[in-house]
Amino acid sequence: MSHSKHVVSTAIxxxxxxxxxxxxxxxxxxxxxxxxxxxLILAQRLGEWIAHAPELEEDVALGNIGLDxxxxxxxxxxxxxxxxxxxxxxxxxxxxxSEFRNRHIFEQPNGDFxxxxxxQFFVSLYFDRLYRALKESTDPTLAAIAAKATKEVDYHLDHxxxxxxxxxxxxxVSHEKMQRAVDAIWPFVGELFSPxxxxxxxxxxxxxxxxxxxESFEEDARRRILDAGLKVPTxxxxxxxGRDGIHTEVFGHLxxxxxxxxxxxxxxxx
Amino acid sequence: xxxxxxxxxxRPSDPADxxxxxxxxxxxxxxxxxxxxxxxxxxxxxxxxGAGVVVEITPTYSGCPAVDAIRDDITTALKGSGIENxxxxxxxxxxxxxxxxxxxGRDKLDEYGIAPPAPRRSDGVVGLGLGIRCPHCGSLHTxxxxxxxxxxxxxxxxxxxxxxxxxxxxxx
Numbered sequence: 001m002s003h004s005k006h007v008v009s010t011a012i013x014x015x016x017x018x019x020x021x022x023x024x025x026x027x028x029x030x031x032x033x034x035x036x037x038x039x040l041i042l043a044q045r046l047g048e049w050i051a052h053a054p055e056l057e058e059d060v061a062l063g064n065i066g067l068d069x070x071x072x073x074x075x076x077x078x079x080x081x082x083x084x085x086x087x088x089x090x091x092x093x094x095x096x097x098s099e100f101r102n103r104h105i106f107e108q109p110n111g112d113f114x115x116x117x118x119x120q121f122f123v124s125l126y127f128d129r130l131y132r133a134l135k136e137s138t139d140p141t142l143a144a145i146a147a148k149a150t151k152e153v154d155y156h157l158d159h160x161x162x163x164x165x166x167x168x169x170x171x172x173v174s175h176e177k178m179q180r181a182v183d184a185i186w187p188f189v190g191e192l193f194s195p196x197x198x199x200x201x202x203x204x205x206x207x208x209x210x211x212x213x214x215e216s217f218e219e220d221a222r223r224r225i226l227d228a229g230l231k232v233p234t235x236x237x238x239x240x241x242g243r244d245g246i247h248t249e250v251f252g253h254l255x256x257x258x259x260x261x262x263x264x265x266x267x268x269x270x
Numbered sequence: 271x272x273x274x275x276x277x278x279x280x281r282p283s284d285p286a287d288x289x290x291x292x293x294x295x296x297x298x299x300x301x302x303x304x305x306x307x308x309x310x311x312x313x314x315x316x317x318x319x320g321a322g323v324v325v326e327i328t329p330t331y332s333g334c335p336a337v338d339a340i341r342d343d344i345t346t347a348l349k350g351s352g353i354e355n356x357x358x359x360x361x362x363x364x365x366x367x368x369x370x371x372x373x374x375g376r377d378k379l380d381e382y383g384i385a386p387p388a389p390r391r392s393d394g395v396v397g398l399g400l401g402i403r404c405p406h407c408g409s410l411h412t413x414x415x416x417x418x419x420x421x422x423x424x425x426x427x428x429x430x431x432x433x434x435x436x437x438x439x440x441x442x
Contacts, residue, residue: 147363
């Protein structure tokens with residue numbers, strides 16, 4: 001068995017990738033773009049909590065989780081961009097709404113704190129399953145990004161599970177709000193497991209087919225929702241389409257805020 | 271897990287590269303200025319190539335914003351020693367772990383008022399959950415107030431004996 005991918009040094013900055021002439025194959029780049037957009041848009045949503053969280057510790061926690069997500073996004077987008085000679089900033093700031101590939105759960109508004117926790121719970125559990133599998137990827141760059149991210153997502157999952165329990169088993173009001181939040185986010189969970197079109201042209205073992213993560217995800221999600229004294233929602237899943245560039249009505253506003261500075265002052269650094 | 275020093279601090283065997291490593295190794299973490307990047311275990315390699323000196327570092331956390339400052343500081347340190355062409359690359363694999371922090375680094379952290387990371391075990395043995403030791407009064411009677419602290423690598427604790435809050439460099 002080869003261990004070479006665990007010792008190979010994998011470049012992640014645009015400069016080093018350019019120097020090393022590392023270029024992601026087209027289909028791998030499309031796959032990385034989707035994963036990068038998921039992380040980027042979640043980071044943007046989490047950043048909206050800064051100075052607005054219910055307590056100082058949560059301000060710090062949500063900010064830290066967002067920063068980790070931004071780190072994952074930068075790695076994925078930089079790698080994706082090598083296929084099209086684009087930088088991470090080109091991809092983050094100069095694409096239009098229909099060019100973003102993130103799935104809908106990541107763009108959903110923060111809502112109240114319970115809604116953010118419900119979203120964090122579902123996506124952290126999904127990332128946990130995804131990155132654990134992706135760190136075995138035959139593509140060394142994807143494997144390295146995932147191996148790094150797995151350790152961080154551990155904290156994110158723990159954070160959301162603790163709050164799920166605390167709010168679900170707390171007061172009547174916190175219980176009702178947590179149930180409402182889980183119900184509100186639930187319809188967007190299904191799309192996480194719809195097939196990745198980019199993987200159709202790739203050998204098995206490069207990416208992770210999300211369909212294969214579903215059973216383990218659902219089993220764990222159900223158990224934790226029940227542990228928190230909540231009901232598992234039964235509502236049908238929403239239609240999805242994020243990977244095809246179709247987004248919900250909230251997305252344009254998010255992009256406007258995220259991109260305005262870079263578009264008003266192209267090339268500016270600070 | 272016991273990590274060998276050679277993994278945590280792969281100092282080159284070539285004498286010229288070794289000298290460059292020692293220069294790069296003086297750069298400190300801007301967020302925790304008592305620790306050098308060598309103490310942290312984030313300095314991964316230094317080598318001379320035809321195009322100049324190539325230094326590799328690894329981030330503690332994916333989004334760590336200190337990486338850019340550390341990259342600039344390494345370049346400045348090497349240029350100060352007459353090296354003109356310096357490239358600092360960021361590598362992700364193998365993923366950093368607090369097990370790479372040197373004993374000297376742990377001692378310095380403790381003196382600085384940050385509780386050093388507890389060792390992590392990957393041998394399947396479950397460690398007894400002894401409390402994190404308060405860097406102010408030494409008590410083990412402490413409580414985590416938040417898993418997320420002032421930087422990605424730290425958690426917030428409070429000492430239940432001396433009542434002082436403190437940062438814990440969390441095992442990772």
